[in-house]
Amino acid sequence: MKTKITLATLCIVAALFFIYNANKTPEQVLPEKAENIAVVEKSREAHQQVPASTELLAKQEEAFLAQLEKQHPVSEIEQAKTATIRLNKSFKRMHAMGNYFNAQRLQREEIQVLLEDSDNLDRAKEILLDIEATQQKFGEDQALARVYAIKMIAEQARLGDSQLLYEVTSGLAEQLNQQLELGAVIEGGREHDLEGLLVTAVQGASIEELGDSNNVAAFLEYTGYRYGMKKEIVDQYDAALFFPLKKKYGREKASDILSQVIIEE
Secondary structure (H helix, E strand, O other): OOOOOHHHHHHHHOOOOOOOOOOOOOHOOOHHHHHHHHHHHHHHHHHHHHHHHHHHHHHHHHHHHHHHHHHOHHHHHOOOHHHHHHHHHHHHHHHHHOOOOOOHHHHHHHHHHOOOHHHHHHHHHHHOOOOOHHHHHHHHHHHHHHHHHOOOHHHHHHHOOHHHHHHHHHHHHHHHHHHHHHHOEEEEEEOHHHHHHHHHHHHHOOOOOHHHHHHHHHHHHHOOOOOOOOOHHHHHHHHHHHHHHHHOHHHHHHHHHHHHHHHOO
């Protein structure tokens, strides 16, 4: 026997549903809707807080720069009597930015000011390749000078001109290799200078192109690698390339690519 649902039955069901929910809040009747409303309200509150956060960050940066200016005035840098003093003061100013959360951007702005004088790139090259002159000119700040010389050369490369980066990397690799061949020990952390230059060069290359061993061979040539170099130098090239290639292609392919172009004696 089939049950017929009449219009009267539907009306009764509707009335009962209305009575059941009459004393309930909207949150009880429509929990999903209430949840959505709460999400929207939180989003609106967060959006309203963004300008306040931006304003706070701007005030923090203003205060930081004011303190920096007291400790390392730009006027002292501009009025320095020699290029060496000017660079040293500028390097110290940038180093003082190190603990600030936006240090990279501020340092880059300072470096770009230095690059407006093309002679400063020659000075950066000398700092890294003429270690005796660097020690004499910068004294106890010579390590700091080398760090920021690399940053200057790296910024020039980032702006599209990698020639000096390759030139200095090649020159330093050859210098250090010759020291090792003579039985000398690399001192003063100059092996870290080479590491920094190589990492910078790899970062500026296309990792997709470096997936081809022919392109890796060309990159190695640009940066001064040659067959027969001492193991300590070869390892620097190998490490600088291996980890980015491993991240992109996996350990096996990275090892395969490099085994074709980096050959130890």
